[in-house]
Each structure stands twice: as structure tokens, then as C-alpha cells.
Amino acid sequence: xxxxxxxxxxxxxxxxxxxxxxxxxxxxxxxxxxxxxxxxxxxxxxxxxxxxxxxxxxxxxxxxxxxxxxxxxxxxxxxxxxxxxxxxxxxxxxxxxxxxxxxxxxxxxxxxxxxxxxxxxxxxxxxxxxxxxxxxxxxxxxxxxxxxxxxxxxxxx
Amino acid sequence: xxxxxxxxxxxxxxxxxxxxxxxxxxxxxxxxxxxxxxxxxxxxxxxxxxxxxxxxxxxxxxxxxxxxxxxxxxxxxxxxxxxxxxxxxxxxxxxxxxxxxxxxxxxxxxxxxxxxxxxxxxxxxxxxxxxxxxxxxxxxxxxxxxxxxxxxxxxxxxxxxxxxxxxxxxxxxxxxxxxxxxxxxxxxxxxxxxxxxxxxxxxxxxxxxxxxxxxxxxxxxxxxxxxxxxxxxxxxxxxxxxxxxxxxxxxxxxxxxxxxxxxxxxxxxxxxxxxxxxxxxxxxxxxxxxxxxxxxxxxxxxxxxxxxxxxxxxxxxxxxxxxxxxxxxxxxxxxxxxxxxxxxxxxxxxxxxxxxxxxxxxxxxxxxxxxxxxxxxxxxxxxxxxxxxxxxxxxxxxxxxxxxxxxxxxxxxxxxxxxxxxxxxxxxxxxxxxxxxxxxxxxxxxxxxxxxxxxxxxxxxxxxxxxxxxxxxxxxxxxxxxxxxxxxxxxxxxxxxxxxxxxxxxxxxxxxxxxxxxxxxxxxxxxxxxxxxxxxxxxxxxxxxxxxxxxxxxxxxxxxxxxxxxxxxxxxxxxxxxxxxxxxxxxxxxxxxxxxxxxxxxxxxxxxxxxxxxxxxxxxxxxxxxxxxxxxxxxxxxxxxxxxxxxxxxxxxxxxxxxxxxxxxxxxxxxxxxxxxxxxxxxxxxxxxxxxxxxxxxxxxxxxxxxxxxxxxxxxxxxxxxxxxxxxxxxxxxxxxxxxxxxxxxxxxxxxxxxxxxxxxxxxxxxxxxxxxxxxxxxxxxxxxxxxxxxxx
Ligand code: FES
Ligand code: FES
Numbered sequence: 001x002x003x004x005x006x007x008x009x010x011x012x013x014x015x016x017x018x019x020x021x022x023x024x025x026x027x028x029x030x031x032x033x034x035x036x037x038x039x040x041x042x043x044x045x046x047x048x049x050x051x052x053x054x055x056x057x058x059x060x061x062x063x064x065x066x067x068x069x070x071x072x073x074x075x076x077x078x079x080x081x082x083x084x085x086x087x088x089x090x091x092x093x094x095x096x097x098x099x100x101x102x103x104x105x106x107x108x109x110x111x112x113x114x115x116x117x118x119x120x121x122x123x124x125x126x127x128x129x130x131x132x133x134x135x136x137x138x139x140x141x142x143x144x145x146x147x148x149x150x151x152x153x154x155x156x157x
Numbered sequence: 158x159x160x161x162x163x164x165x166x167x168x169x170x171x172x173x174x175x176x177x178x179x180x181x182x183x184x185x186x187x188x189x190x191x192x193x194x195x196x197x198x199x200x201x202x203x204x205x206x207x208x209x210x211x212x213x214x215x216x217x218x219x220x221x222x223x224x225x226x227x228x229x230x231x232x233x234x235x236x237x238x239x240x241x242x243x244x245x246x247x248x249x250x251x252x253x254x255x256x257x258x259x260x261x262x263x264x265x266x267x268x269x270x271x272x273x274x275x276x277x278x279x280x281x282x283x284x285x286x287x288x289x290x291x292x293x294x295x296x297x298x299x300x301x302x303x304x305x306x307x308x309x310x311x312x313x314x315x316x317x318x319x320x321x322x323x324x325x326x327x328x329x330x331x332x333x334x335x336x337x338x339x340x341x342x343x344x345x346x347x348x349x350x351x352x353x354x355x356x357x358x359x360x361x362x363x364x365x366x367x368x369x370x371x372x373x374x375x376x377x378x379x380x381x382x383x384x385x386x387x388x389x390x391x392x393x394x395x396x397x398x399x400x401x402x403x404x405x406x407x408x409x410x411x412x413x414x415x416x417x418x419x420x421x422x423x424x425x426x427x428x429x430x431x432x433x434x435x436x437x438x439x440x441x442x443x444x445x446x447x448x449x450x451x452x453x454x455x456x457x458x459x460x461x462x463x464x465x466x467x468x469x470x471x472x473x474x475x476x477x478x479x480x481x482x483x484x485x486x487x488x489x490x491x492x493x494x495x496x497x498x499x500x501x502x503x504x505x506x507x508x509x510x511x512x513x514x515x516x517x518x519x520x521x522x523x524x525x526x527x528x529x530x531x532x533x534x535x536x537x538x539x540x541x542x543x544x545x546x547x548x549x550x551x552x553x554x555x556x557x558x559x560x561x562x563x564x565x566x567x568x569x570x571x572x573x574x575x576x577x578x579x580x581x582x583x584x585x586x587x588x589x590x591x592x593x594x595x596x597x598x599x600x601x602x603x604x605x606x607x608x609x610x611x612x613x614x615x616x617x618x619x620x621x622x623x624x625x626x627x628x629x630x631x632x633x634x635x636x637x638x639x640x641x642x643x644x645x646x647x648x649x650x651x652x653x654x655x656x657x658x659x660x661x662x663x664x665x666x667x668x669x670x671x672x673x674x675x676x677x678x679x680x681x682x683x684x685x686x687x688x689x690x691x692x693x694x695x696x697x698x699x700x701x702x703x704x705x706x707x708x709x710x711x712x713x714x715x716x717x718x719x720x721x722x723x724x725x726x727x728x729x730x731x732x733x734x735x736x737x738x739x740x741x742x743x744x745x746x747x748x749x750x751x752x753x754x755x756x757x758x759x760x761x762x763x764x765x766x767x768x769x770x771x772x773x774x775x776x777x778x779x780x781x782x783x784x785x786x787x788x789x790x791x792x793x794x795x796x797x798x799x800x801x802x803x804x805x806x807x808x809x810x811x812x813x814x815x816x817x818x819x820x821x822x823x824x825x826x827x828x829x830x831x832x833x834x835x836x837x838x839x840x841x842x843x844x845x846x847x848x849x850x851x852x853x854x855x856x857x858x859x860x861x862x863x864x865x866x867x868x869x870x871x872x873x874x875x876x877x878x879x880x881x882x883x884x885x886x887x888x889x890x891x892x893x894x895x896x897x898x899x900x901x902x903x904x905x906x907x908x909x910x911x912x913x914x915x916x917x918x919x920x921x922x923x924x925x926x927x928x929x930x931x932x933x934x935x936x937x938x939x940x941x942x943x944x945x946x947x948x949x950x
Contacts, residue, residue: 044867086177097831141878
């Protein structure tokens with residue numbers, strides 16, 4: 001199996017790794033870098049549990065080769081806190097009980113941050129539409145939608 | 158009430174780790190020296206395995222071993238057991254076929270495990286799996302529930318005629334037949350409770366590990382009940398005694414029933430780890446989950462309701478054919494029988510109820526409990542047929558229900574299915590829900606929708622569940638092979654902080670918070686000084702785990718009883734230390750006080766004395782402050798409530814939109830209203846999913862699962878759903894110390910009927926009486942076309 005070397009910035013730290021060429025970004029993050037907050041929920045690019053920010057955009061890391069992220073800035077759920085404080089979107093998820101089992105949660109938070117980058121004040125319909133690539137089987141989305149609206153507001157202020 | 162005690166919407170303590178990526182799900186665990194398993198699965202629904210050639214695979218890069226069913230059989234690995242026996246109507250026993258973890262001479266459903274490849278990486282194991290050469294002889298297959306028991310159907314098991322697992326009867330048949338003879342009106346409805354693929358977002362994972370130094374096995378697994386897995390897999394499948402087997406279920410990403418059962422892969426990795434001398438990890442791909450996680454529901458039913466002249470229900474009779482799949486999963490047999498039939502009386506005074514259940518084998522994935530198991534099927538049948546009766550008799554569905562509800566004054570109420578409802582005010586639930594949903598204003602909304610080209614409908618469902626499983630003596634009489642108590646150990650540490658070891662398991666329910674609230678309330682210890690430990694058989698005395706809405710009612714009660722024992726012992730210690738009469742010692746808010754002297758000691762003072770027993774009644778009391786309780790409930794709990802759903806149907810496309818959903822539930826005492834509302838949201842969403850979206854289909858000829866990915870199987874998304882309105886009507890359970898009834902399944906149990914009743918209500922003006930789930934746009938559109946064509950004739 002041919003190996004390649006990839007280098008990128010992950011959560012602010014430069015990393016370079018030698019991996020089999022077919023390695024997916026999510027595998028690099030989870031298996032090589034131990035960043036297991038990014039999850040794998042499907043094999044058809046539908047669930048969004050694997051979402052990370054690549055150069056500021058939400059990307060399904062199960063659908064991108066590690067090689068394609070060479071040179072990129074990658075932000076995962078582990079990189080959102082600053083000074084030990086939850087990111088406002090993380091805090092909103094907690095405040096509004098937007099997670100139950102927590103498996104979809106990292107992908108949801110990442111998607112929410114991506115949404116707010118595009119629309120600082122999203123309404124309910126916008127939020128629901130934007131989540132079309134993220135499954136949650138626990139919450140019925142009710143509290144996720146509320147949390148994203150509140151998180152967006154907190155990010156504005 | 159303690160600040161963060163019972164009744165407070167405390168924000169969850171587990172959230173921080175999940176929100177920061179610090180959770181530990183099973184797939185996040187890697188063991189030193191770990192190898193990786195890939196399971197070769199049958200591409201055929203039914204096929205003889207003529208030969209398996211592993212040579213090429215075994216020689217492939219990175220491969221450590223390749224095993225087949227013959228290897229496991231040679232090691233005398235047993236069959237995956239079914240934990241619930243059902244007796245046939247003629248008194249004979251049900252048929253239990255073998256269930257080897259790896260199939261030996263025949264594969265019986267697409268996805269059946271046939272061979273195991275272990276390699277240095279998952280990718281290499283998967284590559285090598287392609288090289289396992291299996292010579293199959295495909296056989297005819299049967300997948301449809303209604304077809305399985307028909308003469309001439311393909312046989313799943315040669316030794317089981319007509320694919321019949323059991324034919325059982327529940328309730329009083331003669332009394333029910335007599336009720337139908339007297340009836341002024343009988344409403345009959347044929348319906349299908351559609352098949353569901355549970356789909357927790359975390360796929361199943363299992364890691365087996367063997368320590369040759371002490372002969373101990375460890376299994377890390379995505380389970381709702383690790384002790385049950387230890388019991389089933391240890392002694393019964395692998396011949397391992399419990400003291401040499403540790404089962405750990407760490408953070409688990411949702412279960413909904415599908416992670417209750419003992420699965421083949423758990424036994425396979427545990428067995429294989431010793432064979433290869435290295436830990437073995439298996440992680441399901443989602444496609445594998447579709448063909449290997451136990452599915453849910455899948456009943457074909459004829460339901461009949463007998464009414465007298467005043468529209469009082471006289472009798473309810475159902476005939477159900479329930480699909481078991483190819484093998485009997487752990488609790489499969491109990492779902493259509495006990496769990497479904499016990500609540501067929503529902504919230505009504507119907508005096509006579511009878512159910513005949515035929516369970517059949519098919520060449521499909523095993524079917525077992527899915528959120529609301531059995532009770533959801535029962536409620537769907539009953540509430541659908543009640544609505545149909547209302548239409549036939551020209552009575553408002555609310556009025557028809559009202560005439561037949563069990564009044565709260567009749568509690569405790571003995572049902573014809575031998576359950577005793579302890580409490581509940583079903584009419585109050587319904588009234589509150591009607592008000593919250595503005596039922597009275599519906600016709601205006603319907604008229605407004607019609608102007609927009611939308612057919613608007615409203616539907617309700619009143620429900621009661623038997624939950625809080627359950628009294629062990631009763632379960633034993635009904636065929637269960639296990640007790641249904643729960644255990645808890647409450648360990649007060651020397652300086653007064655507390656660790657609780659619970660046999661319940663949290664995989665989204667929030668026990669680390671809600672159980673701590675119970676302890677905080679009882680012991681007066683602040684939340685941050687309490688830790689809830691679950692999911693490890695080496696740490697926890699025992700446990701039956703989390704299913705059947707039992708965690709707070711049974712697991713929480715066990716914690717309550719253990720806390721009471723701590724307080725009782727603490728009083729003795731306090732009496733000694735204060736030189737007081739024990740009878741004069743009171744305990745409140747974490748403080749022991751002597752009513753005679755007004756002297757006080759904190760729980761921390763007492764704990765320190767218990768562990769440093771210098772001034773301590775050593776002649777009459779053991780040191781330490783660590784109490785264990787096993788709580789066996791005297792009765793089931795009966796969560797109950799009312800749901801109202803409103804839908805709008807696009808006349809052009811048949812698309813159904815849920816425009817509002819209102820729930821009023823009586824879960825008894827609510828520990829954390831925020832968490833409980835979340836359970837309702839999630840449960841209702843699964844019901845809406847089943848009613849409108851989720852469609853599990855098998856190709857009738859090939860037996861292939863045609864909805865085997867998220868491209869084909871429609872999981873509810875955010876924009877398929879409304880915002881929910883949820884209220885609680887707290888009437889404490891009369892027989893457990895917390896007063897809780899359980900809330901995990903209610904949403905799924907009561908919602909399918911409310912949604913479909915709303916859809917039929919919208920379509921009834923076109924003459925449409927019956928639709929089966931899921932009411933997809935295609936199904937609805939076709940029904941509308943057929944109705945319009947019929948009307949034109
Ligand atoms: S794991 Fe990437 S979309 Fe599901
Ligand atoms: S919280 Fe469990 S899948 Fe979303």
C-alpha cells in the first residue's frame with residue numbers, strides 16, 4: 001500500500017503524517033491524531049457526524065481524502081474552546097439541551113458554526129434547511145434548532 | 158427541594174465532554190496491539206454454504222487469521238440465546254432454532270455472518286475479505302410477514318413447519334367472542350405496523366481482549382445493558398464464567414432498543430481475541446448496521462372493536478402475524494406477545510380483550526424491541542380502530558374516547574389483560590391536550606388550509622404503556638429467563654462526596670445528571686460532589702440495564718433505597734457520636750440532628766467517622782458507608798398521555814407536513830423537566846418517522862434489503878419536523894419510592910396513531926379510510942388518485 005505524507009494545521013497546530021494514500025481525513029483525525037471527537041455515522045455522506053471545518057467551511061471529513069486537506073486549516077470540535085471556555089455555540093447546545101447521546105453533536109456544532117458564518121441571524125426555517133446534511137436520532141431536532149438560534153445570537157454579541 | 162434536586166431542569170453534567178469531543182465511545186477506544194476484524198456477510202437471503210475457501214484471504218497482506226463457523230463450532234461456541242419463551246395456544250413450546258455467531262451450513266438472511274477476517278488494519282481485513290471464496294447454493298427465500306405462514310412458502314428452517322415460531326393466545330377468548338356476539342356494531346381494520354431499522358447514529362462496535370496472565374476476557378461494546386451481555390455471552394455462548402469476563406459499555410451513541418440484544422459480533426471478537434492473542438476490534442459500517450442491527454415492529458394485524466348501542470366498547474380482538482426474522486434475537490418473542498397484548502385494553506374500560514399472535518420466521522434480519530416495543534404496536538392498532546369506529550358511527554373521535562376512558566376514580570384499575578394500573582387521569586390528559594392544541598379551532602384552520610390547496614387533518618391518540626420493567630415474579634411467569642430488578646450501590650466517601658454505581662445505562666438519557674439529582678435530593682449533597690458510574694460489569698454489582706422506560710422507575714428507585722440505607726446507618730452513627738437516642742435523630746438536607754439536644758452532624762462528619770472509626774459503635778456496626786440495594790418493582794409503571802397531531806397534505810403531490818404536534822404526558826414525578834421534554838421530542842420524532850418517512854422494504858424475489866442505506870431509508874431530518882408542544886401532567890406512580898413512571902418510550906408509543914389518524918382525517922372527505930405507514934407522498938398521492946377515480950365512476 002503506497003504511503004503519502006500530508007501536512008496541515010489542525011486546531012492551530014501544524015501536523016505532518018505519513019499515511020496510506022487512501023486514508024480519509026476522518027481517519028487521519030481519529031486514528032492518527034487521536035481526535036476522536038469527530039465521529040463516523042454512515043458510509044454514504046449523509047449523517048454529518050464527521051463534519052469539521054476545512055478552511056472555515058463545514059466539510060464531511062468521511063468524504064475527503066487526507067491528501068485533499070494537505071495544506072489546509074482544519075478545525076475540529078476539540079479546537080473550539082478558547083481559554084477553557086466553551087465556544088458560544090457549544091454553550092448554547094448545553095443550555096438548550098440540544099444533545100442527548102452526544103454522537104451527532106460535534107457535527108451539529110460544526111455545521112451550526114458554518115451556518116452562522118453565512119447567516120449571522122438565521123431563522124427557524126433556515127436552520128432546519130441548513131441541517132439537511134446532519135442526522136440526529138435522539139433529539140427530534142427541536143432543541144438543536146433552538147440552540148443554534150441562541151448560539152447565533154451569542155456569536156453576534 | 159434541593160436546588161438541583163428532583164424537579165429542577167438542571168443542565169446536564171455529561172454535556173461538557175460530548176460538546177468538546179472528550180466523550181469515549183467504543184470506537185474511540187484502541188487497545189494496545191489491537192487487530193481489526195471484518196465480517197464476511199451473506200449476499201443471499203437463503204443459501205446453503207457448500208464450501209468456504211479461506212486460503213487466499215489467509216495469505217493476504219496483514220492478515221492474522223480467517224475463521225468460519227466450523228472453527229467456532231469446533232470450540233463448542235454455543236448459540237446466541239433467546240431470553241423469553243412463549244407457550245403456544247395448545248400448550249406446546251415455541252420453536253427455537255439455533256443461532257450460531259457465524260453461520261455453519263446455511264445463511265438465512267442478507268447480512269448473515271459467514272466468515273471472519275482479522276488483520277493489522279480494518280482496510281486490510283476488508284481487502285482480504287474479498288478473497289474469501291464461498292460457494293453458495295441459493296435457495297428460495299421468504300421475506301414478507303403475511304406470506305411466511307402460507308402453505309408452500311419457502312422454509313427458513315427445514316425443521317420448523319410453515320415458518321411458525323409460535324401461535325399464542327392472550328386474554329379471555331370466550332368472553333371476547335361473547336362480547337362480539339352482543340355487539341350493536343363491529344369495526345374491523347386490517348393494518349400493517351411497518352418494519353423499522355432503528356439507526357442509532359453510532360454504529361455498533363465491539364472490541365474483544367484477552368489477558369493470558371489472569372485468564373480474563375474483556376469486551377468493550379455498544380450496549381444498553383452490559384451485565385445482560387456478560388450473562389448471555391459468558392456462560393451461555395462462550396462458556397466463560399462471569400468472574401473471568403468484564404463487559405464495558407462506555408459512552409453509547411443512542412440505542413432505541415437495538416443495543417439491548419446480544420449480537421454475534423460480541424461473541425466473535427471475544428472468542429477471536431484469545432485465538433489470535435491480540436485484542437480484536439470490529440466497527441460496523443452503516444451498511445452493515447442496516448443488515449445486522451435487529452429491526453423493529455413488522456406486524457400484520459386484523460383488529461376488531463365491538464361496541465354497544467351507546468358506543469361503549471364491549472370487546473377488542475386482534476390477530477397479529479409478527480415477523481421474527483431468520484433467528485430469534487434476545488427479546489424478540491416477547492415483543493408481539495407480552496409487550497403488545499398486555500396493554501391492548503389501553504385507556505379504555507373495554508371488559509373483554511383477546512389477541513392471537515403468530516410469530517413467523519422469514520429470511521430477514523432478526524426483529525426485536527424498538528422504542529415502545531409492543532406497546533407502540535398495541536396503541537397503533539387500538540387508536541386507529543377507535544378512530545375508524547368514530548367515523549362509522551358518526552361520533553366525534555374525542556367524544557367516542559371520552560365515553561370509554563377509564564375514570565381516574567376507578568384507580569387502581571384491573572385490566573382484562575391482568576395488569577393493574579396504579580394511577581392516571583386519562584380524561585385530564587386529553588382535556589389538557591385538546592386545549593393546548595386548540596382542537597376547538599380546528600375547523601377554521603381546515604378551511605383556511607383548503608384555500609391554499611391543502612387538506613388539513615387532525616388526529617389524536619391516547620395511550621398508556623406498561624413500562625418500568627418489571628416485577629420479576631410476573632416476568633418469570635410470562636416466560637422471561639431473567640429478573641427485572643435493578644441494582645445500585647451508593648458509596649459515600651470519607652469526606653462526604655458520593656459515587657453511585659448503577660446497573661442502568663445511559664446512552665442519551667442523561668442519567669449522570671438526573672440520577673445525581675435524586676441523590677442530591679435524598680442526601681443533601683451538592684450535584685458536583687456526586688458521580689454516577691455505569692456501564693462496567695467490574696465496577697457495578699449487577700444490572701439489567703436500560704430498556705422499557707425502566708431506568709428512573711427501577712434504577713432510580715434502587716438508588717433511592719440505597720440512599721435510605723445510608724441514612725439509616727448514618728443515624729446510628731450519629732446517635733453514637735452525639736450520645737443521643739437513635740429515635741431522636743432526624744436527617745434532612747445533608748444534616749443529622751438530635752431533636753433532644755439540637756446538636757448536628759453533617760453527612761461528611763458521619764462518613765469520616767465511618768471510615769476512621771475511632772469514636773464509633775464497632776461492637777454493633779460495621780465501619781464504612783457504602784450501601785447496595787437491589788430493587789424489584791411490585792408492579793409495572795403506566796406512563797400515559799394524549800397526543801394531538803395536525804397535518805397538511807398537498808393535494809398536488811401527496812406530501813404530508815406535520816404542522817403541529819402537542820403532547821400531554823403523565824410520567825409521574827418528573828426529575829428533570831428539560832430532559833423529559835427532550836425524551837418526548839425524540840420519541841415523537843421516531844413515531845413521525847415511522848408514520849411518514851421510514852420505509853424498510855425487501856425485494857420479494859431476491860430477498861435483498863432494498864432500503865439498505867441512508868440514500869434509501871428515510872431518517873427524519875430537521876426540516877421534516879415541527880416544533881413540539883409538550884406538557885406534563887404529574888400524577889406520581891403509587892408504588893415506587895420516586896413516584897416516577899418513565900418517559901423514554903411514550904413519544905414513540907403514542908405518536909404513530911396520532912399522525913396517521915390526522916392523515917386519514919384529512920383524506921376522509923375523499924373517501925379514504927385506510928393507509929399503511931409510512932404515508933409517503935407516493936402512498937398518499939396514489940390513494941388520492943384512486944379515491945378520485947372511484948368518485949368519478
Ligand atoms: S460519517 Fe460522514 S456523513 Fe456520515
Ligand atoms: S444526540 Fe444522539 S444522535 Fe443526536
